[in-house]
Amino acid sequence: VSENDIHEIRGDATGEIAFASQPKLTFPMQVQRIEPAAEVKDKGNVFIVRCQFQASPENWWRPGMSGVAKLNVGKRTFFWIISHRTIDFLRMYFWW
Numbered sequence: 001v002s003e004n005d006i007h008e009i010r011g012d013a014t015g016e017i018a019f020a021s022q023p024k025l026t027f028p029m030q031v032q033r034i035e036p037a038a039e040v041k042d043k044g045n046v047f048i049v050r051c052q053f054q055a056s057p058e059n060w061w062r063p064g065m066s067g068v069a070k071l072n073v074g075k076r077t078f079f080w081i082i083s084h085r086t087i088d089f090l091r092m093y094f095w096w
Contacts (some may be wrong), residue, residue, distance in 0.1 A: 001034075001046060001047050001073075002043075002044060002045075002046055002047075003038055003044065003045040003046065003047065004044075004085075004088070005016050006034070006047045006074040009031065009034060009049060009071055009073065010031070010073070011031060011033075011071040012030070012031065013030070013035060013071045013072055013073065014028065014029070014030045014031070014071070014072050015028075015029055015031075015051070015070050015071035015072055016028055016029065016069070016070055017029055017031075017051075017067055017068070017069040017070075017089055018068055019061075019065050019066070019067035019068050020065070020066050020067050021060070021065065022060070023067075025059075027054075027055065028053070028054040028055065029052060029053050029054060029069070030032045030051060030052055030054060031049055031050070031071065032050050032051060032052045033049075033050045034047060034048075034049050034050075035047055035048040035049070035050070045071055049071070050063050051069070
């Protein structure tokens with residue numbers, strides 16, 4: 001999870017993951033641990049969020065598979081969704 005978004009993740013959050021090889025299938029998961037130290041990746045700092053699947057693994061899963069995980073962080077207004085990144089940028093740029 002990007003350092004810009006890590007403050008949104010709770011330790012008991014739930015979510016879903018979809019693997020690139022089977023994008024139509026989603027699997028429920030729950031956050032188990034958020035690593036306290038960030039790691040440097042290509043596009044900035046990221047925090048490792050370790051999750052546990054709520055069902056048993058499928059036979060076709062393999063180590064190193066990629067996909068997209070979506071974590072539930074609660075409800076947000078439409079205005080917040082479309083504006084929060086711009087507002088955060090302006091706050092950092094102008095220091096307010």
